[in-house]
Amino acid sequence: MITDSKYLFEVAKNNHYAIPHANFIDSNSARVFVKTAEKRGLPILLAFAQSHSSILSLDEAAAIGKFYAESVSVPIVLHLDHGEDFDFIKRAIDLGFSSVMIDASQKSFDDNIAITQKVVDYAHNRNVVVEAELGHVGANDVSESDQVTDSVYTEASKVVAFVEATNVDSLAISIGTAHGVYKGEPKINFERLHEIASLTSVPLVLHGGSSSGDENLGRCAREGITKINIYTDFLVGAYQAVKEAKPQNYIDLKKAADAGMEKVLDHYFDVFGTQAIKE
Ligand SMILES: [Zn+2]
Numbered sequence: 152m153i154t155d156s157k158y159l160f161e162v163a164k165n166n167h168y169a170i171p172h173a174n175f176i177d178s179n180s181a182r183v184f185v186k187t188a189e190k191r192g193l194p195i196l197l198a199f200a201q202s203h204s205s206i207l208s209l210d211e212a213a214a215i216g217k218f219y220a221e222s223v224s225v226p227i228v229l230h231l232d233h234g235e236d237f238d239f240i241k242r243a244i245d246l247g248f249s250s251v252m253i254d255a256s257q258k259s260f261d262d263n264i265a266i267t268q269k270v271v272d273y274a275h276n277r278n279v280v281v282e283a284e285l286g287h288v289g290a291n292d293v294s295e296s297d298q299v300t301d302s303v304y305t306e307a308s309k310v311v312a313f314v315e316a317t318n319v320d321s322l323a324i325s326i327g328t329a330h331g332v333y334k335g336e337p338k339i340n341f342e343r344l345h346e347i348a349s350l351t352s353v354p355l356v357l358h359g360g361s362s363s364g365d366e367n368l369g370r371c372a373r374e375g376i377t378k379i380n381i382y383t384d385f386l387v388g389a390y391q392a393v394k395e396a397k398p399q400n401y402i403d404l405k406k407a408a409d410a411g412m413e414k415v416l417d418h419y420f421d422v423f424g425t426q427a428i429k430e
Contacts, residue, residue, distance in 0.1 A: 153217065154226045155249045155280045159194050159428060160321060160354035160377045168424035169372035172196040172356075173416060174232060174295075174382035176206050181219045183409045187416045189223040192427045195416075196250065196378060200232040200295060201239055209239070213246035226428055230282075232380070233295070240270055244279050252323070256284035257300070260309060267317040275318070285313050286325035288358040295330045295382055302329055307346045314353045321354040321378065328359035331383055336364045341374060348375035356380070361387075365422045372423045381419055388415035 156170075163170050173195055175181035181197060188195045197220055199212040207215075213229075220227035230250040234240035240251050253270040255263040267283040274281045286305030293299065305324040314322060324347055327339040348355060354377040360368055361383035368379055392411025398404040 152224060152226060153220045153229050153247070153249050155278065155320075156196065156228045156230070156354075156378070157280055157320060159226055159228065162426075162428060163377040164354050164375075166426060167373045168426055169357075169368075169376050169379045170194050170196060170425055171416060171419045171423060172198050172230065172232070172360075172378050172380040173385065174198045174200055174203070174380070175212070175216070176203050178215050178219075179405060179409055180385065180412060181215050183412045184416060185219040185223050185227060187413050187420075188225050188227065191417070191420055191425075192225060193420055193425045194226040194228070194428055196228040196230045198230040198232040198380070199248075200382070201235050202233060202295060202297060209242060209246065213243070213248065217247050234270070237266065237269055237273075241273055244274055244277055248279065250280045250282065250320075252282040252284070254284050254323075256287040256303075256323075256325075260313070264313060264316045267313075267319060271318050280320035282321045282323060282356060283313075283317060283319045284323035284325075284358070285309060288323065288325045288328060288330060290330035290359075291333060292331035294386070302327070304340065304343060305347060307343065307350060310347050310351050314351050319353065321356050322351070323356050323358050326357070328357060328363050330359045331361070332387070333359075333362045336362075337367065339363070339367045339371065341370065344371065344375050354378070360384075360419075368419075369422050369424070379419070379423060381415070384419075385412045385415050388412055 231243040289302035356378040389408035389411040396407035
């Protein structure tokens with residue numbers, strides 16, 4: 152069923168685990184994520200990134216996301232990932248997304264606050280939750296964003312002012328991960344995570360989880376991160392499974408890819424220590 156992330160994040164935060172955020176780009180990936188969540192009895196964020204609208208339109212993503220989210224009994228947050236402009240985010244809310252991200256992390260602090268406030272106003276009036284980003288999680292490739300960018304760590308001293316000014320429901324922080332495939336293993340700044348977590352009660356979330364190392368991500372989940380975004384690892388897992396299965400036809404190829412993505416989500420449920428939500 153579709154829900155927002157408010158209660159899920161509160162429970163995850165109090166119990167020191169994280170919920171996976173899985174980016175879908177077609178009906179197969181959406182179906183696999185939701186069915187795997189149902190199989191495990193666990194919640195997920197079923198996410199669609201604005202930068203993927205060239206692969207799947209927002210209207211298609213809303214229809215697919217709502218259909219699969221409503222087809223299971225576990226909590227599914229239909230989330231817009233990396234919303235870049237107000238009009239696109241407004242459209243996602245109007246189409247039934249239960250959660251949206253405004254990513255103005257490359258704008259100035261004041262501009263980030265201004266656009267985030269505008270999104271929060273529109274979203275909260277419609278019972279939709281909002282994630283914003285402070286600092287910037289960079290990108291090693293263009294799989295999830297339009298350009299390769301360097302990361303800028305979140306400054307702990309700015310967190311309280313940002314959260315108070317915007318009233319966001321969750322905050323993406325930059326503590327060492329990057330989008331896309333990481334070359335080597337990132338060094339996560341856990342001191343910064345602890346510092347930020349001690350300053351604010353807003354749930355903290357982590358982007359660029361793919362290829363960041365299970366030990367790193369498990370520790371993030373236990374030490375203050377409530378949601379971790381995974382995208383690239385699903386593509387890598389699907390492609391790896393196809394190569395191993397050596398399918399002789401298109402249907403078998405899709406089956407192998409689906410099984411590959413299921414394995415990745417199963418793996419991250421275990422790494423993040425995700426627990427079932429008891430009503
Ligand atoms: Zn991201």
